[in-house]
Amino acid sequence: MKSVLPILTVVLAIVVLWYGATVGLNAQWTRDQAARAGVEVGFSDILRDTLSQTRPKLPAPHQVVAELWQSTWMEEVYGRRGIVQTGSLSNRSLIYHGWVTLSATMLGFAFGTGLGILLAIGIVHSKAMDMSFMPWAIASQTVPILAIAPMVIVVLASIGIKGLIPKAIIAAYLSFFPVLVGMVKGFRAPDTMQLDLLKTYNASRAGTFWRLRLPSSVPYLFASLKVGIAAALVGTIVGELPAGASAGLGARLLSGSYYGQTIQIWAALLAAATLAAGLVMIVGVIERAVLGRMGMRA
Amino acid sequence: MIWAWGALAFWALATAGNVWLAQNHARNRAVRLVIPALFGATLLLLWEGMVRGLGVSPVILPPPSMIGARIAQSLPILWTDFNQTILKGALSGYFIGCAAAVAVAVVIDRSPFLQRGLLPVGNFVAALPIVGIAPILVMWFGFDWQSKAAVVVVMVFFPVLVNMVAGLKATDALQRDQMATWSASYWQGLLKLRLPAAMPFLFNGLKIATTLALIGAIVAEFFGSPTRGMGFRISTAVGQLDLPLVWAEIAVAALAGSAFYGLVAVIERGVTFWHPSQRGRA
Incomplete structure (x- = not known):
């Protein structure tokens, strides 16, 4: 305090x-x-x-706040195309664009996290996978992956995949590596003593995994989830940049920059920042609750 | 079809080889390099074989051989873009941003009040989608590399700041008391004890910042750039469906990113040779 x-x-x-x-x-x-x-x-x-x-x-801060208010509450409640008048979100409101971005982010984040955890399990249990895959997973973190986002969007659009999925793929890719690297570290967190103890109990590999490795990886999981969800959001926003995307906070940024609508850019930026902060905070709250229940208060 | 089956067969063989190597020769240092190399080669070959065998159009996914040929063929273009984006935009922004972050960290380190205020804000900003400020900075600083450098400055500033502030706190009371018994001044304590002790933390931030710098420089070019630069080339080549050129630029970006990171890691090893994480790796 x-x-x-x-x-x-x-x-x-x-x-x-x-x-x-x-x-x-x-x-x-x-x-x-x-x-x-x-x-x-x-x-x-x-x-x-x-x-x-x-x-x-x-723009001055009060102009940006006014624009935010105008393009969320006022647009939806009083606007001609708002949810009160038409029953669906207005395509001029930041709530609509934020929702488009959020849904792609969450879909990608869920896929990326799931895949990262699965692969981490494989890597911890198979030496060959560990030795062949981990160097590439670590090296790939130094590559500016985000730069290929527009290409992924355009290529997938050319084979007929549009809308949510391409953005979610980019978000998944970006949240995948932090989760993978963090979880490999987490599954290896138990020390030799603890592993030896389970061996004296004649525990099977699966038993060791469920009773020891998984619980001790939870703090690492949440640390990497926080990085991963922020990365997923950035990935989605950049994925919305290529011309043609008409919805989402990234598209809002781009159209603002085309037409010189600085207030619109700043409002979209502030909305993105709020979204990022909110997502990280939600993960933090879940982390505190879970770790508290497990007796590992952070 | 022969290509696809051949690639699959090679994949199976290489995987079996890797498993055998990992189980029997895991301690050998050469094997530790061979296994990932073999895995990488397998991926490339699988890519080549699948694209050729299944007749995937090069507009969707060009095979690696085509990308390699394109790299060799358009070296001058790639060099111009590299010069514009990496050398001018990313590197100058990286140096300015990191230097500013270190200076600010040293200043706020003297005031606990500022630390308690700035650190949560810094952590908050570090999680934000900062690339979003690219359109604004492009408007302010024009289309050339100056605006890209400005984006990079903002992107690298907070991670380096947060790490450097943590690093300046890394000395323990015993060490600071020792400096006090020698009646060291603030600057002597800073230069001889706390800056060296902060180096492992600083380099941690610097390494994170290398990737961010490249991302910032490339993404900022999507919002407007002169007719050169990697981001510009990627977005226009995608528009012309010249996918081999796009992949060539991506290969250059990947190489540049790894080389940049590697360079910082080598400097780190030289500067923080005393740190436990660096010992025994000489």
Whole structure:
């Protein structure tokens, strides 16, 4: 609790800096407009104008928050295409785009995590798999995999797979490696003493796995799940970048950048940030509950 | 069909060979290199065989041989893109971002208040989809490599900062007391004790940042770039369905990523030779 005040101070400092930067970056445009109109502008005019431009270089925080409010609550409840009027989410609201991104992220995350855990089980139990696969799994972490996301989307679209699945594949791929590497470490976490004890109990391989290896890998699982879900979200957003994607936070970013709608970009960015923070937080809450029940409070 | 069956047969043989090697010669150092190499070769051959044997169109998945030929054929293009994206965009951003993060870490290390405030925020930001700021920075800094470097700066800053702050705390009270009995000044304590002790943590962050730097530089080019650069080439070549060129760029990116990471790892081994994780590997 004693870190609340410092965090608030830092956040406040960021907001103040942001306002300062807004005035600084947008002032040029205001002066140009005034010079063209032949009007003399004072400091207070610049201040008022820079904080309320429609296409600012950097929108002020309150503009972004207003846009977020406008494109979520107002759009859905009062908008012509909102959920209240039509019964389905409006395609102009960030809730709709966020949902598209979230569903692809979760699908990919589930697949990637499942595959990572399965492969980790194989690697722990088979020396050949370990020695042939692990060096590549580790080396592949140094490769900028994200860069091929657009290609995956386009290639899959050309053989007729569109929509959720291609994005989910990218998300799965990105969350797969952190989970794999973390779980291999987790399954190997029991020390020789514990393994020897189970041997004296004449435990089978499966028994050792269920009763010792799996429980002791849980802390590692949650650590890698947090990395994996963040990576899955980034993967989905980048997967939405190629032209043609019409829904999702990534598409929102791209269309904002095409049309110079900076406020829209920042609102989408803030929505993505909230989504990422929320997902990581949910994993954290589950982690605390599970570890608490297992008597391993982190 | 011969290609497909041949590849499958090779796969079976290589797997059997790997299993035998792993069971009987696992302690041999050469075997430890042979097994992953054989596995990699199997994957390539399986890819080649399946694509040829099943007649997959090169528009969907070109075979490795075609990609190799394309790399050899378009070396000048690949070099221009490499120069633009990696050398100009990623590397300059990497150096600026890491240097800024280390400097900020040393500054906030003196104030527990700032640490308690900045670290949670830094951890929070490190989990965010930061690549999303690419369109904004491209608007601010123009289409050329400066905007890519700016994206890279923001992307590498927080992981390095968080690791460096943790590293500066890595000395124990005994060691700091020792410096105090020698009446070492703050700067002497920093230079002779705490910076060296922070190096393993710093390099951990630097290694994470290598991949992030490449990703940032390439993805930022999707939002606008001059008519060169790896991200630009990937997105335009995909549009022209020139998949071999796309894969060639990906191969270059993979090589560059591994080489960059390897370089940082080699420097780490030189700098932190005293650390337990580096001992006995000389």
